[in-house]
Amino acid sequence: MFRPLQLYIGLRYTRARRRNHFVSFISLSSMLGIAIGVTALITVLSVMNGFEQELRQRILGMVSHATINAYDESLEDWRGLTERLAEDPRVAGAAPFVDGEIMISRGSQVTGALLRGIDPEREGQVSRVTRHIVRGDLGDLRAGEFGIVLGTRLARGLGVGVGDAVNVVTPEVRASAAGILPRVRRFTVVAEFEVDMSQYDSSLALIHLADAQRLLRTGEGVSGIRLEFDDMMAAPERVREIARDLPGLYRVSDWTMQHRNFFRAVAMEKTVMFIILMLIVGVAAFNIVSTLVMAVQDKQADIAILRTLGAGPGTVMGIFIVQGTVLGVLGTLLGVAGGVSLALNVETIVPAIEQLFGVQFIPGDIYLISELPSDLRSSDVVRITVSALVLSLLATLYPAWRAARTAPAEALRHE
Template structure:
C-alpha cells in the first residue's frame, strides 16, 4: 500500500467525487480565494516597491545626499570648504548653491517657484537635473547673461518656451522715491527640463550661481554646499563625519532628514496594504475550515471504520490536514504564478489598458509619478508564500482535531 497512509487517503478523498457538490464548490472557492489573495499581495507590494524605488531615485537625483550651510547668513569662503570636502575619500561630489523663493511672471501668468543658483560645470557631480534637459542648451547658462532653466510644468504654467523672457520678483523690497518696491529682474529662458515629478517640474528653476548671488544679494557668499557620497544609505553617518572635518561650526543635514516623513509614510502604507490584502487569504482559509468540517461530517462512517481497523487519532488528523493543505498549496502556487506574472508585466499591461479605454490612471498634474512602476522583490514573494501556506495549514487543525475525536460506535450507530 502507498505510504504514508495519511497522504494516500487524503489524496484519495481530494480526488473522489463527493455526494455533496456544495462541498466541492466551497473547496474551489477556497482555492481561488487563496490564489486571488496571493496574486493581489504580490502585485500590490511590487507596485508599491516600484513607487518607492522611483520616488527615491527621482528625489535623490534632484536633491543632494547632504548639504553644508552656515548658521547665520551666506556661507563665506565656500571655495576652500568645497576643496576640503572633495578631498574626503567618501565624498564623490561637492558643489555650491544659492537658493531662494521667488515669483515668476509673464503677462498675466503668475506663479511661485524655488530658484537654485548653480555652477553648470559642477552641478552634475551632485544631481542629475542637467541630464533631464529636454529643450535648449545648458551651455547657454552663462554668468551675466541672466539665463534661466525652467521645469516643464513651470514653463507650461507661464506659457513660455526656450527663447522667451520672464520676470523674476524676489520677496526682498527696495526703497525708492516711488515708495517700497519689490526687486524685479528679467531673465531669458535658455532651457527646459523634465524629471517626471510635478514636485520639481512645477516649482524649480535654475540659474547661474553668479546671477543668483546678484539677485538675492548674497555678495561673494553662497547659501551652502551640496554633497554626494559614495554610499547613499550611509548619508547620516557620512554627513556627521564630514561635519567633524570642517573648521568651525556649520549646519549639516542629509537627505533622510529632509524626506524622512515621506519615506516613512510610504513604508507605513506598504505595511497597511499587506495587512489588508492578507485578509483575503484569511477569508479563504476560513473557507478551508468550512470545507473540512463538512467533509468530516460527510465521512463520519469512513472515519469510524478506519478507527475500528486500528488507525490512530493522529492518522485521522493527518488525512484531513493533507486534504486541507492540498487546497492551500494549490491556491498558493496558482497565486504566486499569477502574481509574479502580473507584477513583471504591470508596466506593459497598464499603458495598454489606458490606451484601450482612453483614460489615465495617474494624471501628472495630481500625482508625483504619472506611470505605474513595478519592482518585484524575491523576499516579498517568499514571505507571502510562507504566510499563505501557514494560514492554510492552521485552518486544517480544528477540522482534523474534530475528526480525530470521532467515536466509532456513535458514528456507526445509524449506518
C-alpha cells in the first residue's frame, strides 16, 4: 500500500527503539503530560457545566423564565391577560404575583424578607416550589386565612415551625391616636420549603395572592404575570414577541436579566479555568520541542543520508512533524478517553473517595451544592481535542525546520 515517505519514516522513528533512553523518557513524559492536561480539562469543565446547570435549575425552580409587568404601578386587567397568555402555544404556564419587601418578627427575632403573593393553583406552572416543600402543604394557603410559607433558614432564624404565628410588618404606615404606626398583620406558618440556596431559603416568604393584595394595598391589581416556556433558552426572545402582540404597554424581563451577573461570572470562571488548564497542555506539548530537538541530534547521520539520496528539506521536515504529531495525537486520545471516563463517573467516584477517607469535599452547610455534578458536553471535548492537537503540531515546527536545514557534508564529517 502506498504511503508517503515522510509518514513512513516518521512512524518508523516513533516505533523504533531509541539508543538514547533520555529521549524516550522525554517523549513518554510529553505524551503523558498532554494526556493528563486533557483529562483535567475535560473533567473540570464538565464539573463546572454541572454546577452551572444545577444552579440554573435551582434558581429557575423559584424564579420564572420571564415576567410581564404593567408599565405603571400595577397590572389591573391581570385575570383576562393571564388566561390569554395561558392559551398562547408558546407559553407553558402563566401565574400572577404580587411582590413586596417586609419585616417578619417573632418575639425578639426580627428579619427582613421578600414577600411574594402567589396563586397556589397556578404557582406549580411557573415554579417548582411545590417540589421543595419539606413541611406542611402549599395548598393550605387560602385566601383570607393569612397563611404564610417560609424558607427553612428563615423559619429557623425566627425560631418558628408549621402552626406558629409570625408578625409581618409592611413599610407603609398608618395614622392613629397613638401616632404614626407601621402596618402589622399576624400570619400563621402553614409550610416550609428548602431549595438549598440561601438567597431563597433565608429571605423569601410566600402568601396567598388575595392576602398580599390586602396587605400591600394593591387593590385588585398585581405586580405582574410570571411565564414558563418549554425552552428556557428561548425565553428572552419569546417574552418580547408576546409583549409586542399584547395591547398596551408592558415591561418585560427574563431569567437572563435577573441573574445576568451571576451567569456572566460563571461563564468567565469557565473561560479562565480553560485557559489555566490549557497552559498545562501547552507545557506538555512544548516538551515535544525538547524531544524532537534531541531526536534531530540523534538522527544527524540519517538526515544527511536522506539528503544525499535526494530527499528535499520539505521531506525531512515532514518526517519530524509526523514523529511529533504522533506523540501529540496519542497523548490527546489518552486524555480524551480518561477525561470522558472521569466526567461520566465523577458523581460515583467522588462519594466513594469521601467514604473511603472519611472526608467531605463540599460541605452542604457552606456551599450551595453538596455534591459534584457533571455535565459532559461534546462541544467542550471537541474544543479541547482540537486545541491540544494544534499545540502539538505547533511544537513540532521549529525542530522539524532545524532538521531540514541540516547540511549533509557537515553531519557526515564525523561519522
